[in-house]
Amino acid sequence: MLENVQPKPLPEVDLPPLHQLGKPLRRVDALGKAVGATEYAADFSLPGMLHAKVLRSPVPSARIARLDVSKARALPGVACVLTGEDVRGAKLNTDMPGQTGRAARTGSDAPVLALDIVRYVGEPIALVAAETLSIAERALEAIEIDFEERPAVFDPHEAMKPGAPILFEPDNVVARYTIQKGDVDAGMDEAETIVENTFTVPFIEHAYLEPDAGVAWTDEQGVINIRVCTQVVEHFRTVARAVGVPQNKIRVRGTMVGGGFGSKEDVTVEIFLAFLTQKTGRPVKLVYTREEAFAATSKRHPFSITHRTGVAKDGRITASHISLVADSGAYPYLTPYVLLYATATAAGPYKIDNLRVDSVAAATNQTFTSAFRGFGAAQAAVAYEQQMDEIAKALDLDPLAVRRANYLTTGDATGTGQTVKSAAWLEETATRALHALGERTSDTATRKVGRGFASYMQSYGRIMWFHDTSRAWVGVEQDGSGVIRCGVPDIGAGQSNSLCQIAAEILGIPLHRMTVYATDSALTPLAGTSTATRQLYMSGNAVCRAAQTVRENLVNRAAVAFGVTPDVIDLAHGFAFVKADYSGPELEAALSGDGVRSIELAALAKLCAGEGIALSELAQFNAPFVDGLDENGQGDIWPDFTFGAQAVEVAVDTQTGQIELLKSAACHDIGRAINRSAVHGQIAGGSHQGLGYALMEDFRFRDGFIETPSFAEYLIPTTVDLPATKVIILESGTGIGPFGAKGIGEPSLTPAAPAVANAVADAIGARVHDLPLTPERVLDALDRAAEKKEKRA
Amino acid sequence: MARRPIRLTVNGRIHDVESESSAILLDVLRDLGYTDVKSGCEQGDCGACAVLLNGTAVNSCLVLAWQADGCEVVTNRGLGTMDAPHVIQEAFADSGGVQCGFCTSGMVIATKALLDRNPDPTEAEIRDALSGNLCRCTGYGQIVGAVRLAAKRLRDLASIPASSHSEDGRESQGGRGISVPDGQANGGGAGC
């Protein structure tokens, strides 16, 4: 099974070749990073700058009985100590971050500094700013604090039982959803077999290499500037509200981010810095330690997901009932939305007419959970794809055959009744990923080889009832070089380069002659969050619009110059030229010669400038706006979906339980590649995170205390742990992003972990239901399977 | 605790700096302005702080400043600049091996150390040499490609013939061309 799989033929797609778009050109940010010139958030200092530290709770659940900062305040060199009293009422993360036309409050706001109750290890209690980091650390040690332990709860199921300690009024339930369509009972009656399984996934740490950091200062206009690594420039509004100043008195200058993956979507250091600079009147720097980044920034939601599926003999799903329970940690943050994503995608990319999904998220005394690449849909995929394989096993069918019997296609409706409008190349991607595994490796006496794959659906673009918008400014300078101004945060995936490459294509400017100014809430048009796989779609489309307008102006003027109609003019290689004058492969060389009617963009730009023809444009792109789901959880949620698959081959040592990943292949339909190398990087990198999720990552608590506080205990893959994933990029051109692009940032991660879980189950003939697939869990599963066999014998 | 002046030669430039006995090289370098040396974990697990100390790649978070007294330190910036990037740096930029870039300086240093010893490494040797440098963005594939590309370009510059295992790796089109050859001499020296 899962061998000699032939790729399903692709339909004809006519994607006209472009000059620069799609090519694996060197990214505009690459060289600065490669030579160590790029200055990240912690790399910046100002004269007279103070150094800040945060006092954090060492216990998971307590009342602060006594807090005495007087000795700390008295230390020479300490400029400021703030406690919950000093910032009373200020909240972290209130509204849905980013560019939203409508406020969507999550409902419960974490205090900036704990006032009397601490709810998780790492919760901030006090802030110190001092002349040196060393003095700041001594000041922390000089703070006297007594705790009265309070009851605590560490499991969401326990948290929802009567009598549980309450973190979130009235009953610890942070969010709850139900989706239903059709008639599940009837569907179950119709089934040949009913398959039921529960799968769990743990807390996961983002483990970006750059610890959260920032510097804040007040400028000559009284504006508090915050230079910070963030995925959301629009946090300036939250900061303004917290420190009590107008929104135009906070300026967020986002830096190149050293990895975010959702963790830097939350407010991290910004409000602390704003308060400290406000109180001291001096610049202040705060850099988290790795341990702080682990303890005090968000984690991926643990989930327990139960599937009960009725299936016909041919593998077709007749009914599905899915229940999800998520751990919200100590404060809600984005839990309601993560839960929504998980609920809406719980059934997977399959046509299911009779569906019910019930989900709930409850609070516990552990680090708060929030956004992490995949945002609930990744967790959902771990469950639904394992369930599909279990269905195949129960029916003695090929796992691919079961998928084929159920895959969504274009025009079908999802679990919430949203029609899939773009290409849904599920079988196309699954078969290609499997095919890329090649010949199956043979078992040995102690190593069993297994294969598995996972298909998935992952949205790109935000929930449409947020009324998402983005804007960008594109301009051509008088020497023909190009400028983009856009609020987009670049978190490493090439967000800013993509915009440059799009504008470069449309304007005919070589990519290396584009400069982008980004991520400044004061100076660059606001473009919303770098989250939800939305930037290429939203800001890419905004850039497209702006660049198109400028292009038209240039083309029209060039047409006048040559006495032709605009439709015969093209822009490329820094020239405007008459297309028909040359159709060979050496266009760039030809443009420098005499045979083509052409004008250098520099000259054309000067002409336009002299005649008052606009050489720049600010454009806004709006996502579709809808209103929300009905009482049955039915309605459209996202603008569109990306579909794809990952396939892996593993070898399991049946005596040690160790899993070796032998081969990995991923195939995604990304609509249209803006930069092929960047797409490859996203798929390779996202899948790598997903492989780590399956095999070794586990952010562990014991009674609320963190057992994995640093990289020594929390393991992410190194260069020698996993083979490179073979990347197969498909372009259907049916995305609603620029040039038919979809999104790949989150989708790249989603299928990896379930593919591994399925491969391991195939190898050992038994399922490990809980991630990560540790050697102990593998041996446990083998032991149980052996016991079962003995009983039957 | 004591303070004393120490002499660090960083990227060829001499720094005489007062340093405390418990100061770590990472912090001293960053305070001197070498912010390309990144702090990722302060305990030797991530490699973001890697520098060459008398030619040997080490985690600067685990070297006391006084231990580096009299030594030569090379950071990523010491290998090349935007105007004159090192072959290794260009290869990283050309191969998609740079995403968020935070691990990149450490990766370049580890690569330099590898290629100084072994100009024609196998993929396994590359992965082993970089196994102390964590990356969370790339999945390492394009970083390995960058190292292979750098190795090839360096060999071409030095006219070293290829062995059977060296291929072009994944070359990226559209780069900016080959840059200044490797002219960095390795310091010798005792005791660091």
Add this chain to the structure above:
Amino acid sequence: MLPEFDLHQPANLDEALEILVATPEALPLAGGTCLLVDLRKRRCTVDTLIDLSRVAELRAIRIEESELVVGAMARIAEILDSEEVARYAPILRKACRSFAAPLVRNRATVGGNLAYASPAADMAGPLLVLDAVVELRSTIGLRRLPLAEFFLGPGKTVRQANELLTSIRISIADERPWAYEKLGLRKADAITVVSASVARMPSDGSARIALGAVAPTPLRVRRAEEELGIGTWSADAIANAARLAADEARPIDDVRGSGTYRKREVDVLVRRSLERVAEGGEADGA
């Protein structure tokens, strides 16, 4: 940040030993890859460190008559590169390959690894099955003892406050077939979950078996060795010895694995290693 401490940087061994006498609470600093991390995390406190990185006498790897002498300050990377070690102690070389990661190997030292005395000390198992002897020096003199007598408990050794571990000595008189296996949760920079080192004496076929990370100290499992006796090792003897080794192991539960799993894997790793050695042993490739 590190806590504040004084730092001495002796230029030679005598100076280092005198400082130990003058400041008995001082801790020797070898590679720093464990000690500095502990200090940063406030797992221990110290007022004074003695940096041994300038004491050249401690770094040499050399042959002295019939012994391979590895200086305590020899870096793991240097041991990996050493031709003498490759020739006379290839099991040690293999353990160096999977020790932490390259950047750490360039600083960590064999003496530091032994003196830090983690139950998982990766250099210990291979050295135990080579019957290594450690040398301790003080201003008063020197003493040598089998490595097997060096460890007292987690983080505790027989080294007195006024002594330095100066070298590790391995007989080169025989060439022992060997096997070494380390289980970790990933393939690089992974603290050992279980390790097994096995060697066979060419003189009489007796076994040396040492375990890591499954007891308060690195452990020679004598009852398992006795089970194999001398001469050829039968399949039954191998299986029994592996089981006895698992019985002798006293692993704890921790974040990396349960005691039950570790005991089980002792049996597996020891059996595999014994089988490999019975077939001629491993060869550590270049």
